Amino acid sequence: MAILVPFLAGGNEAGLTKVRFMTHWSPQAQFAGYYVAREKGFYEKYGIDLEMLPSGPNYSAADYLVEGKTDIAVLWLTQAVQKRSGGAKLVNLAQMVQRSGLMLVARKSDGIVEPGDLNGEKVGIWEGDLSLQPKAFLKKYGLNVETVRQSYTVNLFLAGGVDAVSAMWYNEYHTILNSGVNPDELTTFFFSDHGLNFPEDGIYALKGTFTKNPDLFSGFVKASVEGWLYAFAHPKEAVDIVLEYMRRAKVPANRVHQMWMLERFKDLMMPGGDESALGRLDREEYERVAAMLKEAGLIVTVPDFDTFFVPAGEHAEK
Amino acid sequence: MLKNKGVAFKLILVFSTTSLAVMGMIGTFNYHYWLEILEKNVVENAGNLAKSTVNRIETIIVSTEKVADNFAGFIENGPLTEEELKRFLRTNVGENTEVYGSTVAFEPYAFKTSEEYFAPYFFKKNKELEYVFLGSDFRYQYRDWYQIPKELGRSYWSEPYYDEGAGEAMMSTYSAPFYERTPEGRKFRGVVTADISLDWLQETVSSIKILETGYAFLVSRTGTIVTHPIKEMIMNETIFSIAEARGDEGLRDIGRRMIQGASGIVPFTSMVTGKECWMYYEPVPSTGWSLAVLFPKDELLADITRLNKILTVVAMSGFLLLLLIMAFIARSITRPLRAMAKAAGVIATGDLDAKLPMVRSKDEVGQLADAFGRMKRSLKEHIKKLTEATAARERIESELNIARKIQMSILPKALSDSDLKGAGFDIHAVIHPAREVGGDFYDHHYIDSDRFCFVIGDVSGKGMPAALFMAVTAAFFKATVRTEQKPDEVLRIVNEELNLQGDQSLFVTVFFGILNTKTGEVLYANGGHNKLVVVRANGETLFLDSPEGMIIGVMENVHFKTGKCVMKQGDTLFMYTDGVTEAMNEKKELFTEERMMKALAQLHGSDTREIISALLKELKNFSGKAPQSDDITMMAVRYGVRGQ
Numbered sequence: 001m002a003i004l005v006p007f008l009a010g011g012n013e014a015g016l017t018k019v020r021f022m023t024h025w026s027p028q029a030q031f032a033g034y035y036v037a038r039e040k041g042f043y044e045k046y047g048i049d050l051e052m053l054p055s056g057p058n059y060s061a062a063d064y065l066v067e068g069k070t071d072i073a074v075l076w077l078t079q080a081v082q083k084r085s086g087g088a089k090l091v092n093l094a095q096m097v098q099r100s101g102l103m104l105v106a107r108k109s110d111g112i113v114e115p116g117d118l119n120g121e122k123v124g125i126w127e128g129d130l131s132l133q134p135k136a137f138l139k140k141y142g143l144n145v146e147t148v149r150q151s152y153t154v155n156l157f158l159a160g161g162v163d164a165v166s167a168m169w170y171n172e173y174h175t176i177l178n179s180g181v182n183p184d185e186l187t188t189f190f191f192s193d194h195g196l197n198f199p200e201d202g203i204y205a206l207k208g209t210f211t212k213n214p215d216l217f218s219g220f221v222k223a224s225v226e227g228w229l230y231a232f233a234h235p236k237e238a239v240d241i242v243l244e245y246m247r248r249a250k251v252p253a254n255r256v257h258q259m260w261m262l263e264r265f266k267d268l269m270m271p272g273g274d275e276s277a278l279g280r281l282d283r284e285e286y287e288r289v290a291a292m293l294k295e296a297g298l299i300v301t302v303p304d305f306d307t308f309f310v311p312a313g314e315h316a317e318k
Numbered sequence: 319m320l321k322n323k324g325v326a327f328k329l330i331l332v333f334s335t336t337s338l339a340v341m342g343m344i345g346t347f348n349y350h351y352w353l354e355i356l357e358k359n360v361v362e363n364a365g366n367l368a369k370s371t372v373n374r375i376e377t378i379i380v381s382t383e384k385v386a387d388n389f390a391g392f393i394e395n396g397p398l399t400e401e402e403l404k405r406f407l408r409t410n411v412g413e414n415t416e417v418y419g420s421t422v423a424f425e426p427y428a429f430k431t432s433e434e435y436f437a438p439y440f441f442k443k444n445k446e447l448e449y450v451f452l453g454s455d456f457r458y459q460y461r462d463w464y465q466i467p468k469e470l471g472r473s474y475w476s477e478p479y480y481d482e483g484a485g486e487a488m489m490s491t492y493s494a495p496f497y498e499r500t501p502e503g504r505k506f507r508g509v510v511t512a513d514i515s516l517d518w519l520q521e522t523v524s525s526i527k528i529l530e531t532g533y534a535f536l537v538s539r540t541g542t543i544v545t546h547p548i549k550e551m552i553m554n555e556t557i558f559s560i561a562e563a564r565g566d567e568g569l570r571d572i573g574r575r576m577i578q579g580a581s582g583i584v585p586f587t588s589m590v591t592g593k594e595c596w597m598y599y600e601p602v603p604s605t606g607w608s609l610a611v612l613f614p615k616d617e618l619l620a621d622i623t624r625l626n627k628i629l630t631v632v633a634m635s636g637f638l639l640l641l642l643i644m645a646f647i648a649r650s651i652t653r654p655l656r657a658m659a660k661a662a663g664v665i666a667t668g669d670l671d672a673k674l675p676m677v678r679s680k681d682e683v684g685q686l687a688d689a690f691g692r693m694k695r696s697l698k699e700h701i702k703k704l705t706e707a708t709a710a711r712e713r714i715e716s717e718l719n720i721a722r723k724i725q726m727s728i729l730p731k732a733l734s735d736s737d738l739k740g741a742g743f744d745i746h747a748v749i750h751p752a753r754e755v756g757g758d759f760y761d762h763h764y765i766d767s768d769r770f771c772f773v774i775g776d777v778s779g780k781g782m783p784a785a786l787f788m789a790v791t792a793a794f795f796k797a798t799v800r801t802e803q804k805p806d807e808v809l810r811i812v813n814e815e816l817n818l819q820g821d822q823s824l825f826v827t828v829f830f831g832i833l834n835t836k837t838g839e840v841l842y843a844n845g846g847h848n849k850l851v852v853v854r855a856n857g858e859t860l861f862l863d864s865p866e867g868m869i870i871g872v873m874e875n876v877h878f879k880t881g882k883c884v885m886k887q888g889d890t891l892f893m894y895t896d897g898v899t900e901a902m903n904e905k906k907e908l909f910t911e912e913r914m915m916k917a918l919a920q921l922h923g924s925d926t927r928e929i930i931s932a933l934l935k936e937l938k939n940f941s942g943k944a945p946q947s948d949d950i951t952m953m954a955v956r957y958g959v960r961g962q
Contacts, residue, residue: 122469148465148469149460151461151465155466156462156465158539161466161469177558178541178556178558180557180574180577253554254554255563
């Protein structure tokens with residue numbers, strides 16, 4: 001009888017398997033593909049009844065995954081590597097975001113046009129994993145700067161309190177633009193352009209749950225990829241769905257901002273429009289990220305790539 | 319088509335088109351004139367409204383700034399105990415209505431070496447003063463209101479934010495940094511803050527009502543919508559995200575000018591109604607915010623539109639009145655004209671009793687009506703006279719017709735072939751009076767079995783007197799021939815009888831002859847008549863020299879002579895009145911004896927009917943359309959059997 005009982009949280013009348021899912025941040029276009037796949041019924045197609053768990057700054061998706069409170073989570077690569085190194089048996093089923101959206105933004109009017117110009121200036125840097133790339137960047141160019149711990153807003157930069165500011169291309173950079181600063185007035189340093197690319201969002205599950213029902217996870221990855229491709233092909237509809245999720249989560253929503261974010265995620269997930277990149281994790285990039293984490297003292301050992309990256313979509317095809 | 323329309327229609331058309339055009343011109347001018355004035359005023363009014371609102375906001379802002387600035391200076395001047403700090407804060411928040419909340423936030427371990435975070439916060443909640451200690455779980459040093467003035471080294475108005483955890487309200491915080499003087503120089507110790515509630519700001523700004531749907535909104539120095547009638551836009555949209563959503567680069571430029579502290583007036587589409595507006599923007603200098611005031615264009619024009627509507631109504635009423643008056647005048651002119659036209663139409667059918675319309679006015683129409691009336695009366699009179707005259711003439715004509723019939727009945731009947739069978743001669747005569755009755759006559763009849771008498775005469779004058787005299791003469795001849803058979807005697811007796819009548823004004827010329835049908839001998843007498851023509855069987859044609867006598871009826875005791883001629887077989891005697899020889903053509907030329915004789919010469923061998931009809935034809939050809947001036951009578955006697 002045990003075989004008939006669905007493995008995870010249980011079945012429902014339609015014969016679907018309930019899967020709990022959680023993102024590492026509040027609803028926004030960064031996760032558009034998952035919302036779209038859910039709303040368009042792509043998950044149901046693969047036998048999945050997807051339950052969206054609440055997310056945001058007050059929830060740690062990584063902890064939820066490790067503690068088994070969610071079946072699947074979207075996590076940053078750096079977060080996941082740290083958890084894995086710390087002993088949690090999580091696996092990367094699909095690396096969704098290939099390119100890092102993290103960047104430094106400065107004003108041309110302050111005379112900053114190339115990395116060297118940052119020398120001696122005040123640079124806003126976020127805490128935690130988001131400080132790895134900027135610090136590596138500063139080290140790479142041998143820059144001596146005054147770092148200022150950066151809060152959630154870019155107002156310090158807008159007010160002139162710092163000369164350069166950390167920004168996500170899909171988020172803070174657009175906020176700066178929509179605070180009345182024109183793109184041609186800004187100098188941008190994308191870390192991915194300076195040999196410091198960090199793959200970002202990936203789909204993770206615990207190895208144990210994945211092994212017991214690989215087809216289910218494979219279906220989730222496939223449905224998610226379909227969701228993303230649909231969102232990119234139908235941005236207006238996708239943004240409508242995103243805004244609805246944001247509204248339900250009572251998160252302030254701005255349509256043009258979400259549209260910008262969706263378009264940037266297309267650039268970050270499929271650099272150069274390469275669809276085949278979706279889901280792949282590059283071994284070299286993984287090794288670089290892990291090495292930098294180790295160097296920063298955030299991990300002691302580098303987890304083995306082949307046991308860390310278990311592409312669920314490919315597994316199912318094999 | 320227009321020319322077929324009535325006078326009233328044309329009159330109304332021309333006047334109404336002209337007056338409409340004039341009214342249209344006045345209306346257009348009026349509209350543009352007021353538009354210009356209004357637009358001139360609108361910039362001024364918009365500026366005034368925006369400036370006065372900004373001043374109200376500034377007043378609050380400046381007094382809020384003072385609370386924080388004063389307290390920051392106070393703290394710099396001397397160390398305060400925790401109790402003193404809290405007491406001052408409580409007073410500042412409690413006694414300054416505009417201050418929503420206030421704290422003094424110190425650098426880590428700056429107030430107490432034992433405490434990393436120290437920030438007692440007093441704020442108003444439901445009009446009650448509340449207190450909360452912002453501690454380690456709040457990590458205020460990375461809040462904008464703390465970090466930015468610290469990094470800038472000067473006081474700072476924060477971007478509006480929703481304060482979770484403490485104030486639980488939409489607010490903007492003014493932060494005044496305070497410092498410690500150390501041998502190394504000024505050392506940052508913390509900030510004094512004073513919050514203003516954006517609820518208050520929203521009330522102030524949303525209390526601005528412009529016309530019907532005009533409104534004001536406030537943006538922060540990053541362009542973020544701080545107050546707006548659409549609640550969802552507050553904190554969620556910036557003027558630049560609106561520009562991006564609209565794809566409006568111009569609006570982005572306006573937004574940049576707004577946050578750069580400029581002021582101006584620009585066209586803007588209302589986010590509430592979608593109406594075209596004028597937007598006046600004015601900076602709030604202390605905070606770097608910008609207030610925008612929207613005037614819906616159509617509502618600005620509402621007064622002009624209303625004025626125009628009223629003018630249109632007045633103009634249209636006036637126009638309708640004008641139209642009515644014109645119609646009335648036109649009708650008052652054309653109604654009698656139409657009635658007269660109708661009456662004239664009836665009169666044209668001959669009904670002179672048709673009633674003419676009453677026109678009381680003494681204008682041209684009245685004069686026309688009078689003249690028309692006079693014309694009708696004189697026409698009626700004239701026609702009455704004409705009718706009477708016509709009746710009289712018709713009576714005379716009918717009497718004349720009767721007279722003509724009587725006269726013609728006096729003449730002998732034309733003899734038919736059977737009448738003349740075995741007679742040995744042939745006779746035919748015609749008479750064509752110039753009028754209904756004439757003065758010519760002829761007669762013929764047997765006296766006895768061998769003798770046949772004939773007479774042709776021409777009474778002087780024409781018409782009825784001549785006809786009556788002719789009848790009398792013919793009667794005398796008929797009566798005389800019964801007893802007397804000698805031609806000269808017959809003429810003498812008739813002359814005597816006619817003279818006995820006593821009327822000397824009328825007389826008659828007569829040719830009288832008696833044919834002996836056995837011998838062909840003709841005895842005759844001529845009383846002043848045309849000579850007898852003899853057409854011999856061989857074609858010789860000649861006047862017969864005969865004894866000529868006096869005209870009959872002129873004088874008494876006149877004697878005549880009897881002439882004699884003998885006719886051979888085929889000879890013809892031809893008698894006529896001067897109506898033949900004196901017949902005139904259109905050129906007033908006479909037919910003459912020459913033409914007559916020439917025609918007769920060609921007719922030898924013809925019978926009497928042929929001769930006379932041929933001559934009649936000749937006469938008709940000659941006369942053409944000239945009227946017959948005298949009675950025409952012809953008589954031909956041929957000796958021998960008709961047709962031979």
